[in-house]
Amino acid sequence: MAQAPEKFVSSYLLYLLAASSEAASHQFHVRVRELGLRVPEWRVLACLFDQDGLMITQLARFSLMEQSRMTRIIDQMEKRGLVVRRSDKGDGRRVRVYLTDEGQELSVQLVGEAKDHETSLLSALSPADAERIKPSLLRLLDSLNSSLIAND
Amino acid sequence: MAQAPEKFVSSYLLYLLAASSEAASHQFHVRVRELGLRVPEWRVLACLFDQDGLMITQLARFSLMEQSRMTRIIDQMEKRGLVVRRSDKGDGRRVRVYLTDEGQELSVQLVGEAKDHETSLLSALSPADAERIKPSLLRLLDSLNSSLIAND
């Protein structure tokens, strides 16, 4: 988005990750808002696109946010007719969230656009970087997850 | 933090970036809160550590947040005695933010811990990944910034 000052921040790993994420998402998030959605709602649609009927807790984890916030986001999406709640038969604590037809349609649309956007992002990189970036990030995530478990 | 479902999300570049950023920062952000700071406040301290006397607008940009929010964060940090505002002589619109002694001390402390934490993160990666990750992210940021300009 801009150049960081000098010394520390501009080459600090956590800054680079946050700034890359922010910069890479920015354009697409603008598009999400054009369609009348907020970013967390788009994340829910994307998760349900992959697997309909996820629980609130799972949606929160995959969408990188807290459960109580996700509960309210689902409230709004439900009012808007994008998803419906159904309690899990077999475990009454669980609330499963399903796409409505409208939600399904929007999710298909946006996932398509997301893929196109990703392609255009990757094409702005060198071929070597484009090829390596996703596997690298996956390995980073993996190593973070295992060290997290180790630290519990 | 957890494994994403299947198909789309779990290998979507923007998800991988957001999730890596989140996962990589998590432990350190816990530490930030232990010291009684919130993440945006830590970001301000880090920016001012690099270059004291930045403007509100610059702090907002480097800290990846909106100006009005930064104004209020500086309000709080000022009340807490971590920074002081001084208006720029030469341009009365600008407010420059400076570390107090206490702010300075905290920023030195936290930047030190951030560097240690970064080292430990990198050591969890393969040597090849550890060596490449920062340059790769810098190139990604670069290419995003230039394409941003191109799209204006």
Place this chain on the structure above:
DNA sequence: GAATAAAATATGAAATTTCATATAAAATGA
């Protein structure tokens, strides 16, 4: 050099987010 535009910061009000905790259902265990 006056009028207009632009830049930097601040602020009210609405909306969202967080934090702690309530509620309810299922699992555990004595």
Place this chain on the structure above:
DNA sequence: TCATTTTATATGAAATTTCATATTTTATTC
């Protein structure tokens, strides 16, 4: 089985964040 603990979700209240816009100062343009 009954009591206790754990898991899943919801919710009130406080705090933060956003959005639009006000205010002030500097730049620009005619």
